[in-house]
Amino acid sequence: MANIVFTSRNRLGTRRRQLRRQRRLKLVRVIWQVLAVGGISGGVFWGISQPIWLIKEAEQVEIKGNQLLSQHNIRSHLPLSYPQSVWQIQPSAIQQALIDNAPISEAIVIRQVFPPRLTIEVTEREPVAIAQPPIGTTTPGTEAIVGWLDAEGSWMPLSSYTELEQTGQLPNLRVIGNFEMYRPHWQQMYSDLSRSPVDIHEIDWQNPANIILMTEIGEVHIGSYSTHFWEQLQVIDRMRKLPEQVDVSQVDYIDLRNPNSPLVLMISDQSSLSEASFSK
Incomplete structure (x- = not known):
């Protein structure tokens, strides 16, 4: 019986020594791993910081x-x-x-x-127009924020292209009005403008119910923006002979709110002419 107890104690002691040795080896491996990672990290940091x-x-x-x-x-x-x-x-x-x-x-x-x-x-982003806020909306001590527009409708501050101002290579087109009002329509509108042979140098969008175009043949009222805009541009194109038949200095404006029935309103006697009278 005594031999059995002695043998069990020996085995238990041997087992404990083995477990302590395993723990020490595991601790050594962890220390080496930490040192290795630290060394690699330090080496990488040192390497990338070299001139x-x-x-x-x-x-x-x-x-x-x-x-x-x-x-x-x-x-x-x-x-x-x-x-x-x-x-x-x-x-x-x-x-x-x-x-x-x-x-x-x-x-x-x-x-x-x-x-x-x-x-x-x-x-x-190539600027294609100058964006100007509505006239008279500034308060004392403030300035109107004028910027650039690209073809996609992105607004950019004037300071973005100071070189353009210095060289005078400015876009010929000016848009007046609340940017947020015409922003949803600008991309399609400019696409139509860029395809049209009509020279338009200003778009007055201050009144969304009556947009005014300043064109080579004078002031044109088109009403609110709609899917008829391209058709209205085509009518303006057909009316480009107007200065040959009418004294444009006596023209108040051209009413294109209904592109199927355009009218030229005169200043002198408030009379009007239809497209048929000058498009021949």
Whole structure:
């Protein structure tokens, strides 16, 4: 009986020593793993912080595809601080910053590791019109906020294209009115305008119930914007011979609210002429 007890105690002691040894080995492995990860992380951090990977100045950022905006203008919107490791730069963050803060509709950012460079290909929002708020809506001490419109209906502040003002290459078209009122219709309206041979230099949208176009043949009232707009432009195109048959200085305006029955209202005697009288 005593031998059995002695043997059990020996086995129990041996088992305990084995468990302690296993715990020590496991602890050693954990320590080595921590040291290895820390060493790798430190090595990576040290490596990416070396001067060979650094974007040190704005000239290492190349801008492509810009026609209206200067490289300096685009670089000013980049969320970069110099020097910065090329590995720490997030292309998606740069892309979003340019789309949100600059008149750019698309940006592709390419990182080059050696030599460290950034290449950014941009698609600019081309201004096609000057957007002016309704006349007389400003209060003392405030200024009317004038901006640019692109073909898709995106509004941009005037400061976006200071180069255009300096060179005088401004859009010929001006839109007056509440931007939010005509924004839903602008893309289709401008698409029709760009296809029409009629020269229109101003759209007065201050009264949505009676939109006024300033055209090469004079002032044209079209009523509210509708699916008949393209048809109204076609009527204006047919009436371009009006100055040859009528003294346009005596024309008050052209009423195209009903494109099937256009009228020319005269100033002198408030008389009107139908399209048939001058379209021959």
